[in-house]
Amino acid sequence: MADTFRVGRAILVGDSAHNNNPSGGMGMNSGIHDAANLTEKLIRIRNGESDSVLDDYARERRQYAIESVQLYTDQQYNNMVMSEEEARQKRNKSLAETAADPAKARAYLLRASMLEERI
Ligand SMILES: Cc1cc2nc3c(=O)[nH]c(=O)nc-3n(C[C@H](O)[C@H](O)[C@H](O)COP(=O)(O)OP(=O)(O)OC[C@H]3O[C@@H](n4cnc5c(N)ncnc54)[C@H](O)[C@@H]3O)c2cc1C
Numbered sequence: 001m002a003d004t005f006r007v008g009r010a011i012l013v014g015d016s017a018h019n020n021n022p023s024g025g026m027g028m029n030s031g032i033h034d035a036a037n038l039t040e041k042l043i044r045i046r047n048g049e050s051d052s053v054l055d056d057y058a059r060e061r062r063q064y065a066i067e068s069v070q071l072y073t074d075q076q077y078n079n080m081v082m083s084e085e086e087a088r089q090k091r092n093k094s095l096a097e098t099a100a101d102p103a104k105a106r107a108y109l110l111r112a113s114m115l116e117e118r119i
Helices: 027-046 053-081 085-100 102-112
Strands: none
Touching: 027 053, 085 102
């Protein structure tokens, strides 16, 4: 994790800002959301706002990377590597139930693709 995502006119986005375990499947997702957040700030600057909104980008996305991306990737990784039979069966049952229920499946996918809590 970079100490800051902004130094002057230099802005870090995606893997250059935060690296995480690829097994969690969140690196590209979170990089796209970084870009979406930054684009919104750049449009606001073009429309006359101060470039201090870039500090908002840096703070919001760094905090999100720490609090959510790292957490999700760790959870996903742990789910994948668990070896204890009982825990594996519990995981499989929970995933099967989620997949079978359209509302639960949609909620899961929104969270997994980070669309649920767009920051
Ligand atoms: C095995 C694996 C599986 C993954 N699976 C998933 C997944 O399922 N879901 C998911 O969301 N993420 C996944 N990821 C993570 C995802 O691939 C990365 O988070 C994402 O590609 C990061 O995008 P980026 O644009 O920030 O960096 P990069 O994709 O690394 O792009 C950086 C680019 O900059 C170029 N470059 C570097 N130095 C210079 C230079 N000096 N001058 C010019 N160009 C330069 C590089 O060649 C590269 O093309 C996976 C990663 C791996 C390794």
